[in-house]
């Protein structure tokens with residue numbers, strides 16, 4: 001018998017006997033695609049009005065200014081801009097995003113804030129460790145903590161963010177979280193902002209019960225109503241604060257950062273070294289160049305805020321005008337998302353509505369997708385950042401048509 005020949009050893013036979021997917025690790029097998037990724041296929045269909053993604057307005061991405069920054073960085077820094085760089089990030093950028101000069105050493109630049117979440121999960125979570133998330137919560141954080149083996153526990157939130165009293169009750173009942181993840185400003189998906197009082201209470205709980213708060217802040221700079229509230233990281237040393245250039249400059253640059261307590265910095269840097277050595281040098285220097293241009297950043301942010309405010313108003317107005325009581329919403333004070341409820345009297349869940357909505361040419365993410373278990377059945381996450389005002393009104397008209405098709409006469 002030859003080694004490679006013979007009837008028993010042809011490629012087909014081997015493939016049948018050994019499914020190559022057997023090679024996957026448990027993590028590799030268990031990683032699932034998110035509902036949002038799956039919806040993206042639908043949202044790319046011609047004519048679809050998508051309220052489903054979380055995409056910044058394409059026409060406001062600073063294409064020309066990024067072009068200038070790339071040219072300047074290459075002209076002034078030459079090969080350095082294309083060379084390997086330090087794992088914790090370019091000093092020019094760390095100094096820009098640190099809250100005070102003395103804290104620049106506590107900043108680690110990451111490849112988007114999604115990587116900060118992944119690195120934190122790697123260095124904080126042993127399988128079975130409890131991580132608390134708000135119910136509902138950002139799916140990317142759920143997957144990062146889940147893939148590190150966290151035991152995720154949902155604590156309810158409302159229009160004022162995560163309810164610290166519900167967390168205190170869970171802790172009194174024996175829950176021992178290692179970390180509590182919150183999006184304190186204009187959360188994804190709810191658009192809610194954690195009140196100052198709740199932040200104070202959460203910081204107090206973190207100190208008393210020795211857990212770490214992960215304060216993820218991609219949207220804070222997009223406030224278009226109400227007064228700013230001091231971050232959790234200014235209230236307690238038991239907080240990590242995550243930032244990103246994705247929603248204020250451009251998500252494709254993939255530049256984010258983590259402001260860490262000093263004890264956490266080196267473990268995060270070591271984890272990052274194993275993952276990607278460092279974030280793109282050129283992209284970091286481009287972001288540093290844009291942030292150093294204070295006139296540009298102020299004008300750009302003002303344009304983003306006023307556009308998103310107009311779009312948010314247009315969406316909320318269309319829901320009221322065309323919805324005729326079918327929808328309920330508390331308008332957010334910033335960010336990119338409205339958390340809209342289908343009126344109870346319709347007897348219709350958002351999951352039931354979705355296929356008819358897609359047929360009618362409008363996409364949204366059903367609220368249930370953001371919960372670990374049951375919850376959010378009547379809710380829809382609608383992103384108002386991507387579409388213009390007329391398109392938002394048209395999207396709502398399609399939504400109304402879809403509701404009437406699935407729940408006629410209700």
Ligand SMILES: Cc1ncc(COP(=O)(O)O)c(C=O)c1O
Nearest residue numbers: 054112113114138188244246256
């Ligand atoms: C709450 C939240 N955190 C993190 C991210 C990831 O952002 P980045 O592009 O910085 O990785 C997003 C993106 O939508 C988000 O909504």
